[in-house]
Amino acid sequence: MQIGKLEHLIEVAKTESISLASQNLHSSQSGISQSIARIEDELGIEIFKRTRFGVIPTEKGKIIINKANEVLMKYQELLEAAGILNSSISCNWQLSATPIWMTQLLYLVLSYNKTYPNVNIEISEKKPLEIINDVLQNKIEFGLIQAYQNTIPKNEKLIFEVLLEKKMKVYVGQNSPLLHLKKVTPNDLINYSLVLYNDENILRFTNNFFIQHQPMNILLTSNNPEIIKKSVAEGLAISFAPGLMRTDPYVLNGEIVPLEISDYEAEHISLGYIRLAKKELSNITKEFLQLIKTRFKNGIELADD
Incomplete structure (x- = not known):
């Protein structure tokens, strides 16, 4: 079973649509349909039901999709570990943040690039709702926003982790x-x-x-x-x-x-990051978030009035 077929499977499960998955992955609909059919034949399990409302996972299919997610995450960790060993991780990485984050991000990116000099981080300054939409559309892996405690986005597809609270x-x-x-x-x-x-x-x-x-x-x-x-x-x-x-x-x-x-x-205003609930963060992203947590703990929080 090829990794590419698993990526097709995960994207169809996420979008509940072969056409949308095709657009997101820049692949043909027939190619994605064939990938799903081959996985179902190989495993002997019907993973999706085709309905007029979309492509819906079966109960057994949900288990297979979760396992496929785990395999893809382990594969990504393997690639990142190999990149670290070879000192050759190279990629372009997009990040959206609200204006209040911008000064912090300058210091964080400089520190991060010492470990990953070949990772190019492109930062976009946006409003919270725009950032949430970027995450939901899978344009970015996570976004940095702020929100009042009782206005923190409530969406089963999203996770908002509070990093710091301010008045x-x-x-x-x-x-x-x-x-x-x-x-x-x-x-x-x-x-x-x-x-x-x-x-x-x-x-x-x-x-x-x-x-x-x-x-x-x-x-x-x-x-x-x-x-x-x-x-x-x-x-x-x-x-x-x-x-x-x-x-x-x-x-x-x-x-x-x-x-x-x-x-x-x-x-209190909560400052934190928002991401998709069912998408595990990559290791290099986790390290970037750890830098933020360390900076808050050792710098900003200690400097509070």
Whole structure:
């Protein structure tokens, strides 16, 4: 039995469609159908039932599909182990992340490339829902997002693992009158203009924060985090963001200062990665995630207020 046939089997089980599997694998429908038929003949088991709603695994077929997944994962581990021994792992790897992750990823990629110099990581900055769709469509192996605890994606096809939890903070310029306050309340911020990243979590927080107070003047909502940070640094407005932003160069240089919020019980924002539930992560991906966990443990968490 060839590995390629098992890949056909897994993709059909995932998509419940030979045509979709054909598109995803860039293979002909007849080729995929023949692979499935040969596996069923070889094992003497009907793996799929063909219905007008799609291709549905049988009960015995589900067992075979799970075993096929295990075989493919072991085969991938074999290839990666051989690559490490030969110091020749070479691939292009796509990763999507929300803006709050970007500064961290620069350090992580540099560290990761010391071990895997031939792995080219292409990072795309996207919104959480766009990243979730990329994972569901198998465009990326995993994505880095943030979400409120009660808005964490609930989908049986997905797993969201929390790596860190943070509270929202107010970010002001280095010359802001608010700097004499150790903590700020909603009333302290009423006369200030806001610049916000166009993210559902941040917008939701802002709405809830001022729900019992006079609405603030939102000067700008943007998908460009650099514009937002520059506006805050120049004293044009203030902004909200999770505590993870403390590692941003603007904050490290003192141009932007984070302030804690008082008189408001905010939900924690969970930062983590999202992936397909039935797809095991490759070893090189697991090592990248371990780098993130180590950095949070040894760096960011210890630097918390």
